[in-house]
Amino acid sequence: MFLPASFTPLWSAPAASPPSGLWFVFEGGRLLTSATACQANALTVPQGDGPPVTVDGARCIGLLGELPCWAARAGVEAAPPGFTLEPLRRLFDRLPDELVAVAGRAAQVLEFDRTHRHCGACATPTQESDEGRARRCPACGEVYYPRLAPAMMVLVTRQGPGGRELLLACGTRSRAPVYSALAGFVEPSESLEDCVRREVEEEVGLQVCSLRYFGSQCWPFPHSLMVAFMAEYASGEIHCQEGEIVDAQWFPAGRLPALPHRLSVARRLIDHAVAEAEQ
Ligand SMILES: [Zn+2]
Known part of the structure; x- marks a missing residue:
């Protein structure tokens, strides 16, 4: 999820800014959207003279083109008629990608205000x-x-008998049976590279080498900065960490299990490795 080029991040509203624009109103982790927000072809988050419900702690978080974008906490627990309150992740395929990214910024700013x-x-x-x-x-x-909590993600690959293989794991916290790259939070005193090697060793008992930086991405659940790497398998046998990893396997690049959502950096990483394997 990336902020669109047309978005200008701000921390407060420009002078004389009207309350009209895009309102990203959250109740807990749920975003208020209009019933028509399910058509991913327009700026369909509640829009107009102001928010459709009473709100607390409203603040401008930027401009999408010329349109002010507002973040606020809902003053109500139930959505009014014509609106729904849903976790942002469930709206990934129903809101335009650019609005998901701006909503992610809104969620992080509101979380900062709430906890400080x-x-x-x-x-x-x-x-x-x-x-x-x-x-x-x-x-x-x-x-x-x-x-911001820096977290690393690493996709370990190796040359198998039939071509490139990807190490993918299913974590205990994954709600659907989805296989993904390994990930973990950076600890005090660690470099990202230290974190990659420690997490791979802890989660699956393997050693890796040839780390390559792939890319980074904000992941606002609630405030991660994911930094993704590719790594080459060096040694060891897979041993899943109890309580963290349900299953981890080597998958041939052409025969992969259910994968994370396309907006995640994990999915971009996996797609990139598959494209490399097919070259
Ligand atoms: Zn003090």
């Missing part, structure tokens, strides 16, 4: 700072910026 209302050092209520980019404690001066 008080100073973590002295518990004093924080105030908006740095034109909306940060929150500052007026008592002790601590400054908080939106939290």
